[in-house]
Each structure stands twice: as structure tokens, then as C-alpha cells.
Amino acid sequence: MSADAGLPGALAHLQPLLDRGGYAALALLVGLDNALIPVPGQTMIIVAAVYAGTGRMNVVAVSLVAWVAATAAAEAAYLLGRRRGSTLIDRYGRYVGLTPQRYARAETFYRRRGIPIVLVSRFVDVLRQTNGLLAGANRLPHPRFSAANALGAAFWTVVWTALGYGAGTDIGPLYHQAMRYQLLLLPALALLLAAFVARAWLKRRHQQAQDHPSVPR
Template identity: 70%
Template sequence: MVDSSGLPGPLAALQPLLDHYGYAALALLVALDNMLVPVPGQTLLIVAAVYAGTGRMNVLAVAVVAWIAAAAGAEIAYLLGRREGTRLITRFGRYVRLTPERYAKAEDFYRRRGSKVVVVARFVDVLRQTNGLLAGSNEMPHRRFTLWNAVGAAAWVAAWTALGYTAGTDIGPLYRQALRYQFVLLVAVALAIVCAVLRAWWRARKRQREES
């Protein structure tokens, strides 16, 4: 068993899952983490990579299992969004001020820039869990989503597996630093969305003034 003394609390707390259930636990939590359920799949992936670095798990198996689980989880969320997303948004969108006009703009945004969103979203909490649903509800073409979903899952798994595998039980400081960067990325994404919304609103106001 890997000594937990070098691991920060969130990582050490998940060690029993790998000790008892191994790759099955990794597959389940990673899939759920990419499928609307806020479970610590990313954290367990890092612990599995640390295990691989000490020889307790196989690093290639960790990467392949996590990649398949991440891609599959997002695919399921996509299909749910494709079937039920529009109905749910139409029914409940007004409670979050998501009007049909704003939803139409979101659809257009996903059609034009959805590929980048699908890849980058993997590295941002909340977006990682909801990315598939949003892509499906906004009718991003399935083949296009599947391709970029696989690419994004591969990049996400490769980054965290490499970090855990190379750092080993000394991962504590690197993990905390990575979380800080992830928070900064989340803020940057939020600001980008706000700027995009404001830009669209300004253009709409400008067109209205020109037409009047």
C-alpha cells in the first residue's frame, strides 16, 4: 500500500477505494465525473497515477481505463442532452433567465466553437460534468462531439496521469498548485463567457438602434 504521508488529504482519503476495488473504482468515478455527477473522479485518477509510479498499478492500464471511462461518461451525458436537454431548458430555462432567443445564441455558439469548448471543458470543474449535456442539448453534431470528446478525454487523462506518475508521493505541492491554476482557468472561462454575452448584447442593441 502506498504510504499516504506524502499525499494531501483529498488524495489520501481515496486510497481505500483503489486498495479494495482497483481499476473498477477508477472507471466508475471517472465516468460519473464526466457525466453530470460531482464525484472526485479526477482526484482518484491522480491517486491511481501515483500508485502506478510506485509499481502498484500499471500506468498504461490506468490511462486507458480512465480515457475510456471519461469519453463514455461524456457520451452518455451528450445523448441525454440530445434527447431531453431542449425539453428541460424550455421548461425550466425561464427560471434562470434563459429565453428562447438566448438559447438560440447558445446553439449557434456550440455549432461554431463547440470543438474548443469540448476539449478545454475537461480541465474545468463544473464544465467537465456538464459539457456533454450542453453539447447534446445545443445539437452539436454527434460525430464531431465524439471526435473532440475523445481528444479532450485523452488530453485530460494524459495530463493528470503524467503528473501523478512522475511526482509519486511528493505530489502534494504540485497538486495544490494545479488546483490553483484550475481555479484561475475557471475564472478565465467565466469572464470569457460574460464578455461574449455582453458583446452579443451590445451588437443586438446596436442593430436595433440602426434599424429604428
């Protein structure tokens, strides 16, 4: 492969790695990006898709390699969360204000709302890296996580592969716009989660009030 694909900025910086490593480099970065390590795996998918659009890689192979790597990495993070998540949270949770009481409430919330979070998390930085660990630590049932994980990884992979493949070397403006809209998704998702938490808290308070009515004096 030629390293000169005319790509801008961060995309161009990944070209030498893709030139040397090919599909293995794609799998490595995508896998790490989905398992706690913030590397440019998402950007690597776009670069590989641009290469596929110019005939230097196969677009189906790019999609499959990225999907398998993303799915497998998040599964590994999930298993780590199941086995060590509570220990890690007990040890380090206090540094981010995650007390045992708050963690217990978060566990219930994640079990109820975890599937939508897993489905969309890959489009949000930080959540993409931690979604498997959080799902495991919060005991989201493994079959449900696996299904949502595979589906979310497929959607994420297809979106970025299609963007790179369709735009080709003119990807620059589209890439910057996509990153901008992705940044807007984080506060929107945070507001949605806050609304779910508030609703669950109000429902719980209402239930407690019904279970323990105050006695008039």
C-alpha cells in the first residue's frame, strides 16, 4: 500500500501503521479502543475504509475485522468487570464519588437500562472504552450484553466503514463534521441517563412512601 492517500490530520498519522500492519493493525487498534485503552481505533476504521475505497483493502474484510475485534474486546472487558469490577470499584470508586450506596443504585439502574447504553456507547468516547467493564461490574446478564454488544459493534463498524469508503480521499470535511456531532452526543446521552436516574429515584421514593406511610399524630 502507498502511504500517500491524501488524508488530513489524525487520519494521515495512522497511514504508516496501516501500511505496515494491514488488517492486524486494524484489529489491534480497534480491539484496544473497545477494551479500556483510548487509542484511535475508530479513526483507524475510517482510514482502512478509505484504503478499501481506493482498492488497497477489501471493504468487507475491513468491516468484519473491525466488528470481530470490537466485539471480542468488549466481551473480554465484560468478563473482567464480572470478576474484578466490584473490587476495582470498592478500591478506587471513592476517588470519583462512587460510594457503596451509589454503586448499589447504579447496579440496579444498569440492569434495567444497560442494553440501550451498550448499543450506543461506542459512539461516545470514554463510554466506548469502558462499556464492557461497566456492564460486567454491574452484572448485566451475559446473554443480553453479548447480543447488544455484537449489534452495537456492527452498527458502529458499518457507520464508520461506510463513511470512509464512500468519501474516499475527500473524507476530511466529513470526518470533522462527524466528530463534531459525536461530541454533541455525549451531553445528550448524559441528559438521557440523568433523566432515567431521576425517574428511577422518584419511583423508588414513591414506592418507599407507599410501603412505609407516615402515621398521623
